[in-house]
Amino acid sequence: KEINNKVCDLIDGCTLCVHGKISYIDELDEIDNVNVRLKENKEYRLGRKVKPEVQWAGDGVIVLSMFLPTGERTSHFASLEIARNLGLKETEVIHKQIMHPAEGTYVEVKGVLPFSIDLEEVRMPEIIPNLEPEYVEKIVREKNLKVVAATVGEDEHSVGMREILDIKHEGIEKFGFKCYYLGTSISIEKVIDAAIEVDAKIILISTIITHGEIHRINMRRLNQLAIEKGIRDIWNRALERLQFLIP
Numbered sequence: 305k306e307i308n309n310k311v312c313d314l315i316d317g318c319t320l321c322v323h324g325k326i327s328y329i330d331e332l333d334e335i336d337n338v339n340v341r342l343k344e345n346k347e348y349r350l351g352r353k354v355k356p357e358v359q360w361a362g363d364g365v366i367v368l369s370m371f372l373p374t375g376e377r378t379s380h381f382a383s384l385e386i387a388r389n390l391g392l393k394e395t396e397v398i399h400k401q402i403m404h405p406a407e408g409t410y411v412e413v414k415g416v417l418p419f420s421i422d423l424e425e426v427r428m429p430e431i432i433p434n435l436e437p438e439y440v441e442k443i444v445r446e447k448n449l450k451v452v453a454a455t456v457g458e459d460e461h462s463v464g465m466r467e468i469l470d471i472k473h474e475g476i477e478k479f480g481f482k483c484y485y486l487g488t489s490i491s492i493e494k495v496i497d498a499a500i501e502v503d504a505k506i507i508l509i510s511t512i513i514t515h516g517e518i519h520r521i522n523m524r525r526l527n528q529l530a531i532e533k534g535i536r537d538i539w540n541r542a543l544e545r546l547q548f549l550i551p
């Protein structure tokens with residue numbers, strides 16, 4: 305016989321590929337036999353409907369993980385209440401981990417989803433294809449696009465920003481962007497001044513998120529200062545010009 309892609313082609317398919325080849329022996333109990341069980345989850349095996357599954361097709365088992373700022377016992381029962389309120393059936397706590405006692409408890413709750421999804425009714429947004437890297441690079445080089453980047457305020461986390469920029473990390477340099485990385489804990493003023501100095505059309509900043517809203521303050525300051533220094537408009541026009549990137 306001709307050998308195709310799968311080893312089991314030699315025997316016209318194995319039982320994993322050709323379900324009809326499975327010979328069931330569990331036929332004695334009239335109420336609980338293999339045919340009854342197969343009938344119960346037929347629609348999930350035929351691919352028309354879908355439910356999360358763990359043990360068998362369409363069992364509907366789902367696991368929720370949550371952190372509650374309460375002690376172990378309270379978290380246990382509160383998490384079950386949450387799962388029940390979400391509509392899950394047969395709820396059960398399967399894992400608990402007390403974080404620092406002053407913080408609370410991490411809980412995992414198992415439950416059964418009481419509904420299924422009809423795959424023909426699933427709404428999916430249209431796939432927007434990514435621009436070809438060669439196309440992006442061509443435009444970037446033609447326009448000689450420059451980028452000024454820094455972590456601002458008192459942010460010392462340089463690694464993420466370098467990842468975005470560095471060619472060795474597949475960063476935007478590989479598309480031909482000329483990147484001016486100013487470093488860490490840079491003032492917003494310095495970022496704006498550098499952008500003006502090198503005629504950068506793009507500014508990338510990274511900043512720590514804090515309860516004091518320092519991230520929002522920094523972003524607003526960047527916007528405000530760009531307006532004050534007269535480059536926000538230029539920036540907006542640059543963005544308009546960048547629209548041509550979208551075919």
Ligand code: B12
Nearest residue numbers: 458459460461462463464465467468508509510512513514
């Ligand atoms: C390494 C690290 C440090 C190192 C940084 C070394 C360095 N040179 O970068 C050191 C030890 C200095 C450090 C110090 C601190 N750290 Co720290 N640190 C981390 C850690 C473990 C990893 C960060 C990292 O490099 N990740 C790898 C990179 C590749 O991922 P990334 O940073 O997320 O970047 C990606 C995206 O976010 C995105 N991205 C990032 N920047 C940008 C920018 C733009 C424009 C775009 C488009 C995308 C983008 O793209 C990147 C690539 O995929 C994180 C925890 C974590 N697991 O994330 C904490 C973490 C960031 N640190 C934290 C904290 C609190 C601190 C300290 C305040 C701790 C302290 N009490 O002293 C200090 C602050 C120092 C300071 N002044 O900034 C918190 C920040 C929480 C917050 N509110 O934002 C984190 C989240 C840890 C935590 N859960 O508590 N830290």
